Amino acid sequence: MAEKLKVAVVDYDAGNTLSVTRALKKVGAQVELTPDPERVLAADAVVLPGVGAFGDCVNKLRERGMDGACREAYVSGKPFLGVCVGLQVLFEGSEESPGAEGLGILSGRVVRFKTGVLKVPHMGWNRLGLVREHPVLAGLDGEFFYYVHSYYPKPGEPGDLLGQTDYGGLFCAVAGRENLVAVQFHPEKSSRAGLRLYKNFLEWAQKS
Amino acid sequence: MGLCIRIIPCLDVAAGRVVKGTKFKDLRDAGDPVELAALYDHEGADEIVFYDITASHERRATATELARRAAEEVFIPYTIGGGVRTVEDMRAMLRAGADKVSINSAAVKNPDLMNKGAERFGSQCVVLSVDAKRRGAGSGWEVYLNGGRVNTGRDALEWLVEGEKRGAGEFVLNSMDSDGMATGYDLDLISVVAERTNIPIIASGGAGHPDHMVAAVEAGASAVLAASIFHFGEWSIAGVKERLAESGIPVRR
Numbered sequence: 001m002a003e004k005l006k007v008a009v010v011d012y013d014a015g016n017t018l019s020v021t022r023a024l025k026k027v028g029a030q031v032e033l034t035p036d037p038e039r040v041l042a043a044d045a046v047v048l049p050g051v052g053a054f055g056d057c058v059n060k061l062r063e064r065g066m067d068g069a070c071r072e073a074y075v076s077g078k079p080f081l082g083v084c085v086g087l088q089v090l091f092e093g094s095e096e097s098p099g100a101e102g103l104g105i106l107s108g109r110v111v112r113f114k115t116g117v118l119k120v121p122h123m124g125w126n127r128l129g130l131v132r133e134h135p136v137l138a139g140l141d142g143e144f145f146y147y148v149h150s151y152y153p154k155p156g157e158p159g160d161l162l163g164q165t166d167y168g169g170l171f172c173a174v175a176g177r178e179n180l181v182a183v184q185f186h187p188e189k190s191s192r193a194g195l196r197l198y199k200n201f202l203e204w205a206q207k208s
Numbered sequence: 209m210g211l212c213i214r215i216i217p218c219l220d221v222a223a224g225r226v227v228k229g230t231k232f233k234d235l236r237d238a239g240d241p242v243e244l245a246a247l248y249d250h251e252g253a254d255e256i257v258f259y260d261i262t263a264s265h266e267r268r269a270t271a272t273e274l275a276r277r278a279a280e281e282v283f284i285p286y287t288i289g290g291g292v293r294t295v296e297d298m299r300a301m302l303r304a305g306a307d308k309v310s311i312n313s314a315a316v317k318n319p320d321l322m323n324k325g326a327e328r329f330g331s332q333c334v335v336l337s338v339d340a341k342r343r344g345a346g347s348g349w350e351v352y353l354n355g356g357r358v359n360t361g362r363d364a365l366e367w368l369v370e371g372e373k374r375g376a377g378e379f380v381l382n383s384m385d386s387d388g389m390a391t392g393y394d395l396d397l398i399s400v401v402a403e404r405t406n407i408p409i410i411a412s413g414g415a416g417h418p419d420h421m422v423a424a425v426e427a428g429a430s431a432v433l434a435a436s437i438f439h440f441g442e443w444s445i446a447g448v449k450e451r452l453a454e455s456g457i458p459v460r461r
Contacts, residue, residue: 018305022279052330119406121332123377124211124430125254125460144212144460146285148307148332167210189285189307191249 004030005202008043010070010086011035012060015051016188020083023188027199037069045205046073050085054110054151055097057085067103074105074180079205081136082182084149087175090182091153106175106182107156118168121150128173128185132162135204136181136197137174143193145173145185152184179208212460213452214254214431215421215445216410217438219244221290222262224270241274246281248438251445254460256282257310257380257433260290267291272304279305287335295324302329310335310380313353316360316367319374326375335410336376340364340397341384349397356384364397365404372405379405380433383413390416390436395427402428418443418451425457 007029009021017033024031024047032039040046048070050057061067070090074080082090091102094110102110113120130141145165152171155161162181163174173184181201187194220227225239237243245256258278260271271291278286288301289310298309298321315321315336325334339356340349349364368379381401383394393411402409408430415421415434424432437443449459 016302016305016307018276018279018303019283022305023283026283119408121330121377122211123332123408124214126211188283191252191284195283 004028005206006030006032006042006044007202007205008040008046009033010040010046010048010061010066012057012064012066014057014060014085015049017049019186019188020047020049023195023198024202027195027202029198029202035064037065040066040069041073041076043078045079045201046070046081048080048082048086048089050083050087050089052085053096054085054088054094054102055100058089058097058100058102061089061103070103071105077179077208079201079208080180081201082180083188084184084186087182087184088151088153090175090180091155094151096151105180106153106160106177108154108160109156110151110153112151113171114168121148122167123148125190126165126167126185128163128165129170130163134162134174134176134181136176136200137163138200140193140197140200143196144190145183145187145193146189147173147185149184210458211430212254212458213425213429214410215252215448215452215459216255216257216431216433217245217248217253217445218257218259218412218433218435220259220261220435221270221274222260223266224274227261242277242281245278245286248445249282249284252449252461253284253445255284255431256286258286258288259310260288262291268293268297268300272300275301275304275306289335289337293318293321295321295328298325298329298333302333308333308335308378310337312337312339315371316351316353316362319370322371322374322376326377331375331377331407334376335378335380336368336371337380337382338364338368338371339382339384340394342394352384356387365400368401369404372407376407378408378410380410380412386414387412388436389414392416392420393424393427393429393432395423398424398427398429416441418448421448422452422455422457425452
């Protein structure tokens, strides 16, 4: 058997990194939870989790020099997975924190669900529909995932939209390009479908 | 389609052990809450609630340890109740891997806990659990504490409305009248609360059959919590979900 893939989970004091780490271990990764940009760049693949406010998260990334490390990891072709706010910060900005600049790896902005008709946050299990086939999403079309969020991304490039979910209208639930994939839901809380996604990510990373 | 209705098994835990036995014979250790929760995850449960009822001041430590162990084996959201008295307690449990914390008597004694918890961690982490008992026909419900032993004299509906304002993200409505009776949830309570508030309601207390769950959802619940129907009953999670789906209720399968 091939050596275990070394996955760096970016630790920037932003939420439930423990669950992400456990799920990756469960599917066979060698995981390092690290606050060190050097360690991120030394890994085979990178996972960027995130819970909390957009502005708070991008500030914490910058304070630790992780914004540069994430961008460099992406540019160098490292398989990269963003989760929840870890997806949102990859875009250019968010309605949640108008003054805060995102990493801008993906073009487009993050917007809020319309309140009034809908309960916000969008919290619970909802169905994913694939827009485009992708190795990380193999076998997951129509599966349910667990969401907790009040904002969602609007990709500027139509080609970056990989999957969507219906909550008062379809919104972007998975975005990505090249070696980067990002999901708005929490695979680490989505039971078998979520573990499958992490496993797909490892297999995809192993091949690249 | 939108969100699925959630099916939530609830485990009472004391000193790290499931309090009552269960029907599951194939578990290595039927008293281990984490192993049981992992089994429910495999069977299709949408969420787990652990209530730590350890009767001592050690409770924060035992509940936090439970949250940490669950993170290794349970890959659906889980809530920890019991042992949460301060914002620091909440933080410890969320950091240990819990997705939400449920507060009951601590919220009555210190309502500000809801504001502070919501501010620091987000409303979605703060579950207000209320033990409600009917006053008499048509005159509402009162809030009880300590498993129904202490009557606060507070009106349950007013308390829930206040809880939402203070930042609770979800309610567990536990009917003291129907708890353990297996005759169905208190549907009046659910529908009155659903009318007056806007956050998800988890129905609790009284489930004896999946049709009771259907009725709770029709009354306005977003999720149904049950213990013995799963631990001892004839119903599996999949069986319950099948009945709900037949009634046109969206469930994850």
